[in-house]
Amino acid sequence: xxxxxxxxxxxxxxxxxxxxxxxxxxxxxxxxxxxxxxxxxxxxxxxxxxxxxxxxxxxxxxxxxxxxxxxxxxxxxxxxxxxxxxxxxxxxxxxxxxxxxxxxxxxxxxxxxxxxxxxxxxxxxxxxxxxxxxxxxxxxxxxxxxxxxxxxxxxxxxxxxxxxxxxxxxxxxxxxxxxxxxxxxxxxxxxxxxxxxxxxxxxxxxxxxxxxxxxxxxxxxxxxxxxxxxxxxxxxxxxxxxxxxxxxxxxxxxxx
Numbered sequence: 670x671x672x673x674x675x676x677x678x679x680x681x682x683x684x685x686x687x688x689x690x691x692x693x694x695x696x697x698x699x700x701x702x703x704x705x706x707x708x709x710x711x712x713x714x715x716x717x718x719x720x721x722x723x724x725x726x727x728x729x730x731x732x733x734x735x736x737x738x739x740x741x742x743x744x745x746x747x748x749x750x751x752x753x754x755x756x757x758x759x760x761x762x763x764x765x766x767x768x769x770x771x772x773x774x775x776x777x778x779x780x781x782x783x784x785x786x787x788x789x790x791x792x793x794x795x796x797x798x799x800x801x802x803x804x805x806x807x808x809x810x811x812x813x814x815x816x817x818x819x820x821x822x823x824x825x826x827x828x829x830x831x832x833x834x835x836x837x838x839x840x841x842x843x844x845x846x847x848x849x850x851x852x853x854x855x856x857x858x859x860x861x862x863x864x865x866x867x868x869x870x871x872x873x874x875x876x877x878x879x880x881x882x883x884x885x886x887x888x889x890x891x892x893x894x895x896x897x898x899x900x901x902x903x904x905x906x907x908x909x910x911x912x913x914x915x916x917x918x919x920x921x922x923x924x925x
Contacts, residue, residue, distance in 0.1 A: 770878065
């Protein structure tokens with residue numbers, strides 16, 4: 670005889686299907702990102718940690734969903750208790766990540782700006798920083814992090830085309846060389862663009878963290894109710910009556 674309410678089973682099944690879809694999406698994103706980077710010829714050395722986290726999150730989400738679905742279908746106390754434990758751990762982890770990130774959010778721009786100012790002058794930074802700066806300048810048509818003066822010797826990636834000069838996107842400056850050569854460089858700086866990208870990904874992290882925390886909390890509630898029904902199958906649902914005491918006496922007439 671089924672001990673878990675059939676409606677609760679259906680709700681829990683939908684919840685686990687959604688959880689499985691989340692895991693599948695995470696794995697698909699990791700595969701797509703890896704394939705996209707391979708096709709473009711980018712180096713994945715610095716991205717291996719992010720890919721590993723995506724694969725790990727996807728696999729764990731799918732395994733937990735399968736565990737919960739099995740526990741509900743077989744009405745297994747062990748499986749449901751394990752599911753409940755995973756949900757508690759998941760909720761705590763997401764809150765540990767999300768709450769400090771939400772507290773830091775108003776100061777994020779100042780923290781990032783202070784970090785990036787350590788790279789100035791860009792000529793004296795590491796080769797990786799210089800290469801990344803030039804890639805950003807070519808892609809977003811900007812020059813320097815905060816000013817073209819971030820470069821002691823302005824690179825070609827800062828130079829404007831004649832069309833861009835006509836559009837008013839450029840300024841004429843003197844390069845710090847022996848000849849003091851005048852050149853036309855982008856007026857726009859790169860830090861605002863970089864900051865927009867960091868802010869976008871940071872907001873996504875916040876939304877994902879708190880969304881997963883809410884889902885984990887929902888999973889905790891559903892699994893707790895089912896575990897309670899398995900341990901106390903004959904206990905009736907407690908209904909709080911809102912009727913005044915005198916009406917309750919009339920309503921609950923004693924049986925003779």
